[in-house]
Amino acid sequence: MITYEVVGLLVLIVAGLLLLAFTAWRRRTPASLRRIDAYDRLNREVGLAVENGTRLHISLGRGNLFTARGGSALAGLAMLRRIAERTSVSDRPPIVTSGDASLTILSQDTSQSGYRAAGAEEGFRVTAGRLTGLSPFAYAAGTLPIARDDNVSAHMLIGDLGAESALITEAADRQNASLVAASDNLSAQAVLYAAAQDPLIGEELFAAGAYTGAGAAHEASLNVQDVLRWLVIIIIVVGAVLTVLGFGF
């Protein structure tokens, strides 16, 4: 009897093997990634913030690491690691906000790793990683003053955010700050589609690492996602055809 656990384990093993194979391949042949306007903007804003002496605000959302929502938070952390490394020479280090205490601690550790990799660990300040609130609106309310008071030139919202993200995007717009935003939450995606200059939809959130130069494994992840997506499409189509033909499941 094939159970969900067996199928899950098989998918996991196949995905793991594919990831290893694609990573080895991508180390030899770097991927040419399709253009995503939001990530072009993100890379541009990182450079501009360092040059202008302004600050970046990175919001990792409220993704609790004990739930499936933690995936988007981990993707945000991978991006943070690269941004921290690139902005470590700046006078004004990026501010990282989150609405989950464990995520705040991880954001501080990740920022510190970025500074250490750039050889600028002395510039790291633990208060740059902030817990701004534990409920959705408390988180948004705690984040709003950062948009207003901290000379932020660009906001990067990558993680598990809900509809309350509209309050943060509105604050960013009032300060004429640039905005790159992505969430794994469908309501937030609808909100961000309306509010962000270049919205990121669906799994584009998980491409943040690859587009900020986090390495071959991140590029390989995109390849594996493509392969698995095609497998899912084939399974859905075959399942639909079989159901129409009367072979029920």
Next chain:
Amino acid sequence: MRIITAAFAIAISFIVLLGFFLPIPVLMSLRAVLTDWAVVIGGIAVLVGIFNLVAVQMEKVRMRQKGSVLGAILVLSLLGTFGFGVMFGVDDPLMQFAVDAVIVPVEGALMAILAITLVYASIRLLRQRRDLTTILFLLVAILFLVAIMPKPFDNSAIDQFILYLAGVFSRGGARGLLIGIALGTLLTGLRVLFGVDRPYGGN
């Protein structure tokens, strides 16, 4: 030290994962114990997070930054509520009053602001990006609102048709997005499992 941290984290991750998939009693009980520990550590993390919140606000006060007065009020309120909660318990009527009189109205007000913000964002969207997708997005939103709003005449057949049509496409689209997000989450998890991404500071 960093290598030991990474090895430890990866080993624990594998044990928890295998305990989820394989019905081996030793793995399952190990998984339960490790998950319990993680929950306890997560609880302590909340205290660390609150300490961080106080530290950030106190730094604002010390450096006389913008909003330092509000920061001081926040810290005083936090300490007062925390002390009161520890002494009298969270079920005390005064604690309930603090929630009912402060948190509920503030969150309600923010919800109202959010509704207006969303309407404004929709209008701004038409100004910023005038393409087919934007028009379709707004058209569907308006049709949906028209279908669910109370009307002085009977229009249920058309309303039901609009909701059915919007539901078919939105459900399909939502499933597509969720499948993409699930795959992205899977690969992100695998990167952490293999030690490629080490958010615990081992990079």
